[in-house]
Amino acid sequence: MKGISHWIDKRAFITPERQALIDADRELTYLEMSKMVHHFAGVLQSKYSIKKGDRVGVLAKNSMEFIITLFSLAKLNAVVVPLNIRLTVDELQFQLKDSGLQTLIVDRDNYNRGKELLEKTHFQHLLTFESLSKAETETLTLTEIDPTAPYIICYTSGTTGKPKGAVLTQENMFWNAVNNTLSLDITSKDKIITLLPLFHIGGIGLFTLPVLLAGGTVVVPDRFDPELALNYIEKYAVTIVMGVPTIHDALRKSPNFESTNLSSVRFFYNGGAPCPEELIRWYLLKGINFGQGYGLTETSPTVFLLSEEDYERKVGSIGKPVMFTDIRIVDKEVQDVSPGEFGELLVKGPNVIKEYYNLPEETNKAFLQGWFATGDIVRQDEEGFVYIAGRKKEMIISGGENIYPLEVEKVIYELPEVDEVAVIGISHEKWGETPLAFIVLKYGANISEEVLNEYCTRKLARYKVPSAFHIVSALPKNATGKIDKGTLKKYYVKEVMK
Structure with a gap:
């Protein structure tokens, strides 16, 4: 299997003039994107000696350059450590030290925080997107890509303690893209607006990478603003709007919602947290397709998706497992439960992580009989549709x-x-x-x-x-x-x- 940067190079050959990325005032074709990926990779390799296995942090808002960097580091078989821009410097220090990164790439807005982190953690290189873009083009020495090697260390939110670094591979990301593309019929005609942060697996995997695999277009606002998002949806004829419940709620409450032309949109989609049924029905009553799925950082992230023909019939369901991912719903004795009964969701597939970074005990605890234990309680109806009941740790025993x-x-x-x-x-x-x-x-x-x-x-x-x-x-x-x-x-x- 080839690495994910191959997608961009191949698209640059097949459809060089097709739009790949759009932001506030710029557009890149696949040929231009491919050249930029090669340029970034060449500079990182020749000037900063980035090679296979090196951890490189990215502390930045959503942008074309963020996505370019993801593919550039994939081309070098290096490891991306996306960092949450909403964390404090003290919180970020843990992730920098834990991952062992020696290079940090920032955008202009996060440069001062990058300098402060450099002073406190003493990594080797503090780079900016701007400096990479302006650097002289360097010759890139291509190396064989190992798609099973670590590619992204994505830190979980850490609401129950210190964040854990989920180690995702290019193989994981490929299968996630395939699962999403097949389940949602994503094609080269699709345009997604990436409203989820790229420092989170949802921003990367839902559905930025799947759309690029399919040869479609990714619209990248640098922040979520309801009015800006609606403007972009109409202006660029966006077909897929992916978000969490708070995003979909903010969009419908925007004073511009009713006047926005949404005729290009195939569907709004929800993930990250269960969507209130009232919110789903509100969109459906407007004649807007609205579905939801389920995933985790550890599963790249998609596990379930609800198909378009079931949006209205199965409101509240997260759908059925995607094509190349298997599930079980089990009781405390790890025995499969019957339809309608509650149990813990277990997942297995090529999109599932094999480890948490430097945490062998946590890794062992995360798997039951070779299946990843999600910690989520769900039930499955007679037709196979799954519904979330909540987190196992949040269950109240009264x-x-x-x-x-x-x-x-x-x-x-x-x-x-x-x-x-x-x-x-x-x-x-x-x-x-x-x-x-x-x-x-x-x-x-x-x-x-x-x-x-x-x-x-x-x-x-x-x-x-x-x-x-x-x-x-x-x-x-x-x-x-x-x-x-x-x-x-x-x-x-x-x-x-x-």
Whole structure:
């Protein structure tokens, strides 16, 4: 198998004038992109001695150059360490030291932080996209690519402790691209707008790389702004809009949404966190295709996708496993459960990591009988469609009964006054744990705790009804837009209980 940079070179030969990348004021054809990839790779190899296995960090906003760098380092069989630009310098230090990177590439906006990191961690080279672009072209000595060697060290969010570096290979990324391309019928006519950050596996794998494998076009805003995104969708006739729930919610709330021409869009797609059914139905009622899937950093990321013919029929489902990925749903004894029963999701396939970087014990814990244990509780219906119940670690055990926060959240989301909700478990003297709900109301809305309690009591078993409902102005979120329940628990202990 050839490396992923081969895709760009081959596309440059087959369709040299086709658009590959678009940003605010620039467009690159596949031929231009291929030349730029070779240029970056040549400079990194000749001037900075980057070779197979060398770890190179990227601290930057989304841009053409970020994507160029991904393919340039793939061509050198080097290892990309994408760094979250929303982290503090202190938080970033851990990832720099843990990965052992010696080169850091930054954009202009992150140069000062790069300098501060250089002073504190003493790596060898601090480079900028600009310096790489302007450097004299160097001769690139091509080496044989090992697609099974480490390619990306992508750090998990670390909500349960220190972040773990998931080691992804070019082979992993290839199979993820194939899985997505086949499942969603992605072709060279598709244009995706990359709204997820490229420092996250979702930004890379959903669906930036799959679209480039297919010979399509990637539109790259440097940030997520609803008005800017809608402008680009119309201006460039985008066909695929991928996002997390907060992105899709922000788009529909934009004052420009109704006036934006969305006729080019094949579908909006959700991942990263379960999408409230109300939000999905809102898009469907507008006549807009809206599907969702499921994935993890450790699976490159796609595991499930919902097909277009099932968007309306199976609202709330994450679909079925993609073509070259297998799943099991098991109980505590690692025995397969029957349809309709809850169990932990296990995954196996060529898109799944083999290790966490320098963490052999964590790696061993992550696998059960050769299957990657996701830590997510799901159920599968009689037709094979899967639904997420929640994280295993987030499951609340109250008086011996299992409570899945997502089930409670779905009920609360049914109320028209509710904009966002998160349910967590807190200690309870009698029951062991009890559910607690934090709710953000829609602008101008008002609802009492009595009404919330009454509604939940009608819809849920008594033990599942939250013991308290806290109306808050906002919910904490991590860099990918997921609600951060770890921070929410800390807030509860610090603010609510005092």
